[in-house]
Amino acid sequence: MKRNFLYACLIALVSVGFTACESDENDEYGEEKIPAGALPTTEFTPGNFEDEPYAEDAIKVEVQSTVEGNPEFSSIELFGDGHYLMSGANNNHAPQKTVKAKREADGSVSIFKKRGTKRMATRANEDGTIIFDNGSYTYGTYTREQKGVYRFNNGALLDLRKLQEGSSTVVYTNSNGRKSTVYVNYAETENTDWTGSLCRSWRMNSFETWHYLNGAYIAHGKQWITNGVVSHNIDLSPAAQKWDYDKDDVLDEDSEFCYRVIFSTNNTYICFYMDHTAEVAKWDWTNPYNGVLHYWDPWDSDNSDWEGDTTVRFKGKQMRIYEDYTEEESGLDFRMIGVNTLTVGY
Structure with a gap:
């Protein structure tokens, strides 16, 4: 799975074992129902923000x-x-490893989640x-x-x-x-309308994610920050219980919440975390007319361990970054959808 530079930064190394089931057994546990607001709108409009002071x-x-x-x-x-x-x-x-889903010899499945680039103290x-x-x-x-x-x-x-x-x-x-x-x-x-909208300092408001396995909805999680304090809420479906999927597998610790994000016109991305670590990576437009941007780790020589695409949308003083990643291995389809909501400010 190509991990995103915001959500991947929120997940520490986790190994989750659960019993593998046949895909046709998932029907009784739910369907892959995508809620309204989890996916970006089709139209992309640059934001209308005042220039930063410098x-x-x-x-x-x-x-x-x-x-x-x-x-x-x-x-x-x-x-x-x-x-x-x-x-x-x-x-x-x-760089560090990304997410992988692997079927073990005994029939169980492990999902390995690790941060994308190296976090720095x-x-x-x-x-x-x-x-x-x-x-x-x-x-x-x-x-x-x-x-x-x-x-x-x-x-x-x-x-x-x-x-x-x-x-x-x-x-x-x-x-x-x-x-x-x-x-x-x-x-x-070149500072275009879309680059000028993206490239500034942002305050993270919340991160919301939905997880699906073999077509079944298994979990929803949300983290948000208010007055410097991070809170969270996690819900698991009956399908999650069948896969032995628990709340620790949905969100990372609140202390590792990314509270501030910077995008620069020189393609630099920085994220600051509540646990006093930071991450530096690179970004560029894949399709600026549709708000699709590409991210990668500049220290990864072949750009294969940590890169992918996300979609941005602007509204008012906010930006939302939409992520949708799927990993398929050994007959398993693991999907993560994420929405990051950020507000202009520093």
């Missing part, structure tokens, strides 16, 4: 080399909400800067001192006034006052 400053530069010494970072990205993401000079991380410095996994990323706020010159909250300064498309140079002064000229690559991005 929307015109959103940019990403990737390091080639420095005039002397080793670069302190491999890339810097400025987001439209006034935050930046600096990637460490030697940043890399390995975070810690906050006294100045509010957030450090990911020993410096793999640094995340903080910035202000514009003048056009093309930006001051980070840790005191560092980024001077982009000589930046040109292609190969160019920028001047970076770190928090200790050390100044260096850095050779970078820079490419302008």
